[in-house]
């Protein structure tokens with residue numbers, strides 16, 4: 001796997017492990033169709049949803065112009081880009097195929113089928129998407145319909161994102177800078193065989209480049225042969241007038257951790273470990289300068305994480321410049337740099353924004369990591385940094401943090 005593949009993979013996996021274990025996500029059926037269309041797909045007019053809604057930016061969103069059969073890798077289909085990530089031996093079995101079957105399609109006659117075999121491991125998955133040049137000052141809604149073919153009719157009681165429950169894991173993200181920059185989106189666990197509409201909103205923070213909007217099918221924690229159908233993959237733009245932001249300067253509370261003391265993280269900061277107790281948050285005052293250190297113990301499992309965060313009130317359409325100084329405390333020149341999950345999360349829509357997987361600079365000193373965020377929704381947001389077992393390869397990792405900033409652009 002080349003460097004670009006690896007980074008992409010780590011992004012997905014980091015995002016996956018970042019996602020809170022939230023069974024409610026699976027029970028949220030507000031956008032779920034009552035079941036697979038029986039014998040004929042949804043009734044659509046000749047020129048209706050086959051081409052998507054007016055103002056919709058994806059080419060061939062309903063896959064009606066896609067040639068039936070397996071899509072070759074990148075660039076082979078006029079509209080859709082396919083990526084197969086994993087070992088050479090398994091890439092041929094990471095399949096994106098256009099199915100011509102009205103009984104399977106959600107709209108029209110065709111849909112895509114994404115498939116991965118049982119033999120996948122954590123870093124193997126298949127992706128389909130499009131790269132689009134987007135505009136500043138607009139708000140975008142990405143949406144796609146997905147259906148896990150092998151799932152039960154109804155989600156099992158208490159279904160959750162753990163190996164104890166069968167599921168199909170779909171990643172739905174936009175990534176700026178031609179698939180190299182900051183993210184917006186989330187992962188979804190499917191627990192039943194109904195069609196589900198996934199959607200998230202984002203603003204273009206980085207105009208003048210292309211943003212890759214994509215769906216990936218990831219292996220479960222207990223890998224199984226999995227097929228997910230995809231149809232009606234749309235991106236809609238709307239004008240998004242900015243709300244008034246009267247504040248100026250840094251709006252992060254206790255940005256330099258002056259209010260923190262040994263013995264526990266205090267308001268406005270909070271810390272929580274998930275999945276275990278292998279990640280600790282410590283306050284240090286070396287040289288009189290307080291900072292918070294997150295320490296991940298050696299051998300921490302993929303299912304554990306520890307997160308330091310505070311809530312911020314942000315206004316829709318306003319550009320915020322966000323920064324944080326980080327230091328790889330146990331730097332060693334001969335091992336891979338740690339990955340810090342870093343970004344801003346909207347709890348109400350369960351959507352992540354920002355670098356998400358920040359691979360630290362290969363250096364012993366402090367470095368400032370920055371990103372821009374333009375909220376598509378006003379209200380409460382969670383600014384966070386997090387260490388995950390997943391993506392840090394079982395090594396002990398210590399990273400210190402200081403001087404978090406979130407500043408409305410003037």
Ligand SMILES: [Ca+2]
Nearest residue numbers: 062107108110
């Ligand atoms: Ca279709």
